[in-house]
Amino acid sequence: MTEPEPTIRPLGPPSPIPPDSVPLYGPRYDKENPARLYGELRNRHGAVLPVLLEGDVPAWLTLGYREVHQVLSDSTLFARDSRRWNQWENIPPDWPLMALVGYQPGSILFSEGAAHQRRAQAMTDAMEQVDRFELRARCERVADELIDEFCGSDGAELMVQYANRIPALALAEMFGLPDSEAWSIAEDVMAVLDGGEGALEAYQRFAGAMGRLLEAKRAEPGPDVASRMLHHPAELTAEELTQDLLIMMIAGQDPTANWIGNTLRLMLIDDRFSLTLAGGRRSVGQAMNEVLWEESPAQNTFRWATRDTRLGGRHIRAGDAVVICLAGANSDPLVRAVPDAGSRGNHAHFSFGHGDHGCPFPAPELGEVIAETAVEVLLDRLPDVRLAVPPNELEWRPAFRVRALNALPVKFSPAPARTPM
Template sequence: MTEALAKLYGPQFQRDPGALYEDIRRRYGPVAPVLLEGDVPAWFVCGYRELHQVTTDAQLFARDTRRWNAWDRIPDDWPLMAYVVYNRSIMFTEGPEHRRRATAISDALASVDQFDLGAHCERIADQLIDKFAGSGEAELMSQYAERIPLQAAAVMCGMTEADTPGLVADLVASLDSTGANSMEAFDRVQETMRVLVEDKRELPGQDVPSALLADAANLTGEEIRLDLLLILSAAHQHTTNWIGNTIRLMLTDDRFATNLSGGRASVGDALNEVLWHDTPTQNYIGRIATRDTRLGGQRIRTGDLLVLGLAAANADPHVQAADPGAGGNRAQMSFGHGEHGCPYPAPELAETIAKTSVEVLLDRLPDLTLAVPAEALNWRASVWMRALTALPVTFTPTYVP
């Protein structure tokens, strides 16, 4: 690999990742050599069919990152370290062990009543809107979108509202690939989860960690702590940015702008379109090849790292030619695929949170308008997330008694 390889970081990537994905596909095809932060080499899987193949074949393309053949070149302070260094969370488990853990998580999440979750999200949304409704202006990422998913997830985990502010800050910092303190923040979140599990062991309730503790899989405290961290991280980051990207779409696209007032039917369409064209989770590390193979015309060697290009695969011309957003097509890769994809029913719970959040906002503030030109909105410098740094809006002030 040479300096001419595309970089999945830096100004060009942050400015227009979609254009970069298109250029990578044009130059190399569905599987491409790229450089991650620090010019660390990897393979970028940007073809829809190839991504489906990688995520389906868990034996050839495995999750245990201890197999990675580049560890001797990775510094201890690498910004992406938190997401490749092996731990005993479900993220890195394989085979029967993975299925044991995944089944327990799915069962615990299935115990969440989606109607209750939606009602709780409505209350959270109303309370947040009440705080800024009278001002006629708001910054919807920090004042709204970032707060609802984690508060909802905290309720599912039996946490108090007082626990969430510090947890939000640490989760955001831990997922910031450009931040110098990402590992420290990651460690603080793990400690919060450890305390939560111990509290639930002493006083169980009707919540996800209590269900995991009682599951027949006989999970250890460490397993539950690590898996709860993943659940909260996914609930917060993916759903927060799904909300933000959907509000942006509905405020900038004429197809949706005319339906803002009372247009609940269009919210579902906008949410699905965002998953196809502006998905919150852009890329994911990833998979490690367990033997030499060929994929998308490239020779992959044992131990090579593959980055799952979720957004790029959704934009694959072979898929886009069929107008994937039409008719509620849900075959996008935004939640991954295969046994290491987002566990059922997590996508449904995320959609409940996101849909309720957008609907309540548009019901309460039907004349919502961007406070800046759409092209002035900025995106976070993250290889993982397609996330707005801010979403400033204006609206007619509403008196809240």
Template structure:
């Protein structure tokens, strides 16, 4: 499947000029782009809205089972790519057919039992603790000191991890999700933490997600629960952190949202939705594997080929984003939470939205005269084709004593 004009997925323009890059990819390759992963391993990047809708809507033809991958033997053990692509053993996003539906239902039920008032209370408490630590200085990096710390702390509390485990979980999750040098070490740390929590909750159940998973009588084993918990923790943490950071950046740099910075909240939801369309945290997701030979977007796809979900590319597809339809407004038909049978399980997106919105509103409430401390054009994004997030968001504000 390798083509001479395949695009390396580590092209820095995924970080620096994504809008320009996606336009060029469509012009030169169409809606299904040949790309090269780590070590030159070939794959397809789907950047067409309609093509991505077809891929995510047909779980039989475009399977979530990584065991089908015709290139897996070329990925050497220990490569940082493996935690990004996914383990050979299925988790709730990758389990096939009925088993996936069962595991998604069990996990969704455990999440659905989360008290929404408790969720917001936890998010407010951790947000206030983080702001307390920085509000007296008059300046801060809202990425390093706030956004990348908050979601994991809230999720850890909901799942049943002790609060003191939060900082270590943040580090391991960030390392694993980046898919770079420390990815495997981060995965190992998270594995140990999850296994220990399962062991403790087997002995002493509590009112948390893990206890509800263990108490379910559907027949899931501890290994399946552990894999699902790891996957959902990773999927819930960093994208939500990047959603917070990118939404705050938009509100600090775009005059349309100035009112929200000075006493109002009306534009917070609008800014958050615009980020999901224009700067979605989950830029590229792996993936789907062709169950048989087929055609997609004018390309011949072989059985076992890996298709990467170009969520940001599809969100920017000019065939569905032109004229009046280019305005996001209240339109939630983006791909930022996926689509089809393997989309983010309900109510995970709602939980992420509560955490992100609470985090943003806490900043606006506690630091009302906040402003960007550097020129907007100097802000940079992490060098990752998978998740799009700011490396830093330096701000200034009037120092305030912690209450």
């Protein structure tokens, strides 16, 4: 059974702003390749540097692979509960990044220790029972149905019409949701992750949908993740179940959709993949792995120091926010002196996190099944697919946490539908 949440308060007064702090917001972070920017910051300031988040809120940015590994591995020194933050008195309620750092009672994102392990184990066990072959078959059907909707024309916008929809529809069946609710839930997920205006309302709609799902599964259990979570020996409370399903859906929908989109983009702009789409190209799996190193859908996450310490030669005070730059660590030349050679067959990236709050073991594997199937089916059905605009005209979502395309417009020769319309 669940235990009362511990009382945690900010650790000390706000830390002073170091004079060499670097703004981590503005037009460059909306328009430019963040990997390039993080590389510049690492070259100028080192593996750990003081930064200013939106509103000139101080934090520490961790760019080094070793330093990121240290933070993610030590959950007692760099903890997840944001109530420790020593800057709360300076944070307005409408702060743009509030959706990422605002403490959510009952959320596994901020749980720690044995309480976190109990809930994470329930997630792991529920997802481990998902049949990978059935999931791939489901994704193939969904992909064919979506392609049938636009293949008779000569073009499509693949993010909205394809990449964003496949994970939503695959997860809907996995979780026991009706397809009719899948797309509206996926839209709310993206709004929550973007963290802008309307994020709170989207979160509330999402939580309501998860609550209704659990009520339905109590009345009529099925062979799905929600039912298995309900009957797990961890005996999760109603609040824990709602919160955990919410997080599982968010973690499964948006990152997987962006993994699909970023992989398709790479295969359409890079000669190593695009010159021979009909055969002989590098594999879809290689492209997907390269994306996790170079254009990781997951960019940044937060931890809070529980006591004074040193990290990368910097003095970190108790209660300071530490921004873990997963994308920056992946491009650290200390571990990837030759970038391409470092990604091929190498799965030591941080795109799925690491440590206590990393993705539960089955989740990356299930996401890979969904993403790989989506890319393979599209290339099989539309072998001459190509970008409809120059690569440098593709626009990215202005999000601190994710690396994701706003749109992926393509052209192709019209093709017949495979399934009845």
